[in-house]
Amino acid sequence: EVQLVESGGGLVQPGRSLRLSCAASGFTFDDYAMHWVRQAPGKGLEWVSGISWNSGSIGYADSVKGRFTISRDNAKNSLYLQMNSLRAEDTALYYCAKGHTPLYDSSGEYFDYWGQGTLVTVSS
Amino acid sequence: QSVLTQPPSASGTPGQRVTISCSGSSSNIGSNTVNWYQQLPGTAPKLLIYSNNQRPSGVPDRFSGSKSGTSASLAISGLQSEDEADYYCAAWDDSLNGHWVFGGGTKLTVL
Numbered sequence: 001e002v003q004l005v006e007s008g009g010g011l012v013q014p015g016r017s018l019r020l021s022c023a024a025s026g027f028t029f030d031d032y033a034m035h036w037v038r039q040a041p042g043k044g045l046e047w048v049s050g051i052s053w054n055s056g057s058i059g060y061a062d063s064v065k066g067r068f069t070i071s072r073d074n075a076k077n078s079l080y081l082q083m084n085s086l087r088a089e090d091t092a093l094y095y096c097a098k099g100h101t102p103l104y105d106s107s108g109e110y111f112d113y114w115g116q117g118t119l120v121t122v123s124s
Numbered sequence: 125q126s127v128l129t130q131p132p133s134a135s136g137t138p139g140q141r142v143t144i145s146c147s148g149s150s151s152n153i154g155s156n157t158v159n160w161y162q163q164l165p166g167t168a169p170k171l172l173i174y175s176n177n178q179r180p181s182g183v184p185d186r187f188s189g190s191k192s193g194t195s196a197s198l199a200i201s202g203l204q205s206e207d208e209a210d211y212y213c214a215a216w217d218d219s220l221n222g223h224w225v226f227g228g229g230t231k232l233t234v235l
Contacts, residue, residue: 044229045163045169046226047223047224059223062220100174107157107216108157110214111159111169111171112180117168
């Protein structure tokens with residue numbers, strides 16, 4: 001059974017940093033791309049970042065480019081999101097999602113499993 | 125404002141057929157496949173349709189997807205109360221450096 005468990009969320013002041021983690025199990029982690037998708041309170045889904053199976057290809061939404069860094073440790077079956085210079089508009093539930101292909105940016109890619117999310121609140 | 129356009133709401137009575145549209149452009153739906161996600165109240169999204177019209181195992185055949193040009197649709201036949209949820213379309217967008225885009229979501233109410 002595929003399981004994705006996010007952690008690391010919390011309340012943080014604007015301008016500070018936070019690191020999210022996603023522990024994966026139930027599948028061969030290094031065969032697949034991984035993604036972060038967020039959902040602001042009462043709003044829709046927004047793709048944040050994706051990373052290919054071997055970290056060779058990475059992408060970000062314009063809204064977080066230059067502030068967030070995605071990474072993965074295949075030996076630990078874990079995905080990370082380092083979030084710097086946080087803003088109020090980054091407040092959201094952050095989901096870790098498994099890709100269906102090795103490449104995050106292939107047209108045949110889709111998000112076939114999702115974690116339950118970790119809440120990030122940016123406020124003074 | 126979302127790159128993919130969905131109606132904010134839709135409704136139907138049990139047993140009815142409802143459709144939800146998703147409109148995009150040549151850089152996303154026009155050149156890439158469309159996926160649909162279902163988000164039941166208080167839960168994480170779940171993959172409903174992939175590659176325009178494919179159902180993952182476990183998804184009832186009451187759910188179907190289609191794509192034509194720069195638009196896509198999700199159809200739900202034999203509507204059931206448990207179908208009440210938010211539905212999102214998504215596609216890869218080739219513009220600029222490339223990125224994934226979602227529709228704004230459609231809240232389906234079963235009357």
